[in-house]
Amino acid sequence: GDSVTQTEGLVTLTEGLPVMLNCTYQSTYSPFLFWYVQHLNEAPKLLLKSFTDNKRPEHQGFHATLHKSSSSFHLQKSSAQLSDSALYYCASDYGSSGNKLIFGIGTLLSVKP
Amino acid sequence: NTKITQSPRYLILGRANKSLECEQHLGHNAMYWYKQSAEKPPELMFLYNLKQLIRNETVPSRFIPECPDSSKLLLHISAVDPEDSAVYFCASSQGQSNERLFFGHGTKLSVL
Numbered sequence: 296g297d298s299v300t301q302t303e304g305l306v307t308l309t310e311g312l313p314v315m316l317n318c319t320y321q322s323t324y325s326p327f328l329f330w331y332v333q334h335l336n337e338a339p340k341l342l343l344k345s346f347t348d349n350k351r352p353e354h355q356g357f358h359a360t361l362h363k364s365s366s367s368f369h370l371q372k373s374s375a376q377l378s379d380s381a382l383y384y385c386a387s388d389y390g391s392s393g394n395k396l397i398f399g400i401g402t403l404l405s406v407k408p
Numbered sequence: 409n410t411k412i413t414q415s416p417r418y419l420i421l422g423r424a425n426k427s428l429e430c431e432q433h434l435g436h437n438a439m440y441w442y443k444q445s446a447e448k449p450p451e452l453m454f455l456y457n458l459k460q461l462i463r464n465e466t467v468p469s470r471f472i473p474e475c476p477d478s479s480k481l482l483l484h485i486s487a488v489d490p491e492d493s494a495v496y497f498c499a500s501s502q503g504q505s506n507e508r509l510f511f512g513h514g515t516k517l518s519v520l
Contacts, residue, residue: 338511398449
């Protein structure tokens with residue numbers, strides 16, 4: 296069935312180093328992919344969404360590229376900041392009627408000084 | 409985030425009945441209830457579009473949604489169970505598209 300996989304449960308980085316959080320999906324359709332960020336005790340917020348024309352979405356220094364050949368939508372940032380510490384969910388919208396977001400299990404990013 | 413308001417913010421219950429409320433001030437047509445249990449991702453419970461129930465996921469019958477108008481959403485819970493302890497997020501979007509899905513701050517339900 297349709298699913299989203301995030302392989303890392305916890306990623307710990309030193310401030311200033313590059314960030315890469317993995318996300319792969321499995322689907323018989325061509326879904327939209329999303330990255331949501333959730334800070335402690337807050338609601339999830341949309342960070343990025345894939346485009347149909349393969350443009351690379353960017354927001355707050357983060358970017359992600361949808362690679363249909365490898366079914367991936369990895370989240371990247373060139374330099375981690377302390378404020379980036381949060382839970383990051385990759386999600387997919389498989390476009391069926393009554394759209395439903397399917398979330399991965401999430402990756403906790405911890406940025407240390 | 410005052411664009412989507414949820415009440416109450418915290419709820420502690422024994423096996424009682426209670427209703428969660430949500431109101432959005434974004435002019436969106438679609439509203440959702442998501443459940444987020446501890447250390448798990450959000451899971452869709454219900455989706456309304458233009459006051460019509462579009463999606464009803466596998467949810468215990470003690471959860472009954474209500475959409476009195478396109479800006480308001482209720483979740484009635486009867487005889488809560490300890491497994492219901494979670495944060496319940498209301499969300500909204502324009503149409504059924506997830507492109508601009510906004511979440512409320514959530515109601516944290518703790519079942520004794």
